[in-house]
Amino acid sequence: MSAPATLDVGGLRKVFFPGTANEVVALNGIDLEVPAGQFVSIIGSNGSGKSTLLNAVAGTFPLSGGTITLGGRDVTKQAEHVRSRVIGRVFQDPRAGTAPSMTIEENLAISLLRSKRSGLRRGVTNRRREVMRAQLSRLHMGLEDRLKAGVNKLSGGQRQAMSLLMATIAEPSLLLLDEHTAALDPKVAATIMELTAAIVIERGLTTLMVTHNMELALRYGDRLIMMHGGRVVLDLDEQQKSTLEVGDLIEKFHEVAGEAFAVDRMLLE
Template structure:
């Protein structure tokens, strides 16, 4: 369970560029919730995900995940509990390292890294099987440098890396926004499959209203650094794109 308790974040305080990004935002996620997050540009969606991931400290409030207080933890320490896929396909992988090396790095998320081998023999086989699920042919290119992959392939790989070690919370930050429609649909489909298979608690930011309705069991809208709409279950299933757009204009 994720509890976000009235968190505040102001960027560039005391300057002309001062911007309140999170304004006492409250949110509780139950285990297994797959929440789609929508909201206008600058509403605070990405800031919310980054605050949970620890990219920056929040000004006030607390973030508690399954009883662990994340609020004061450094980004790399929180990584133990979190899986993340970013909007920019360049951000989630190490381009100069092989596909298999990237996976091996992800398999050790949250572990102490010592002088044991970075990749063991059995890992190759394990990753080969996992890459097959993506249906992108990556299983035959395991020693290829990730820098040579396309954006869609990278996002699919990042997704696999984020879930290789089961995270307590999966954060998808507009992870299909930079992809062409066909690839985006494919990555979304893989995401949905992975989330359902592992019953992952997930937050997914999207600008696509249809996706926001079709995926997940719950939908929230963020505006001015707060959650302004929160629908789930049957109510969410009945939502239409037109209703959502109207909700947007009412804010």
């Protein structure tokens, strides 16, 4: 088990295909300090670098520049699989977070073990089963009575709820959510969002949540960051955020993004 940690990102740069005709500067100098327990919403146009920022923090690829510290520890050069012990992630695709050929309890057991050191007994013990049942029952989807069911039998919303549980069951130092409700029906998306907020707030998790939905970004989280062209162009604290409405945010977006905004309009609604 680990505790929610401070994330400190300094001078972060990521250039894909450097020195070629296809060069893309996806992150162009990001400085960001997220205190332990803070819940940050991140918005921005398509291609502004939101997913690249989360991938960089998770260690998916080597950086072109900058440093990342988590809980005061420099993890810049740490391999992704090592960081994944303390970083929980949920992606847009409900299938990405769970192993389809395994049962509900096997999936959860993997998440519980991921954060632990080797030497612990593997597999599903009775005590672990109790932890799982308790966690599953809070989803109000009846999954606590279906521990032996294959995850491929679940609906998209149920799988995304499972993904969220798996990302948080081991008390991650950091939680990364990349448009994790975008592929769901509106009603299911709302359920998953409420569940997310409940878990994040109850456990005080340090969280970065990327969303296309400005209304969600304003309603949830204690800070709102807007990205554009690989930079942070707006950074609002809870108090500033509380005075804004979607219309104000769109205006601010227009100021920084100019014409690019019109193209992205649909994606932001």
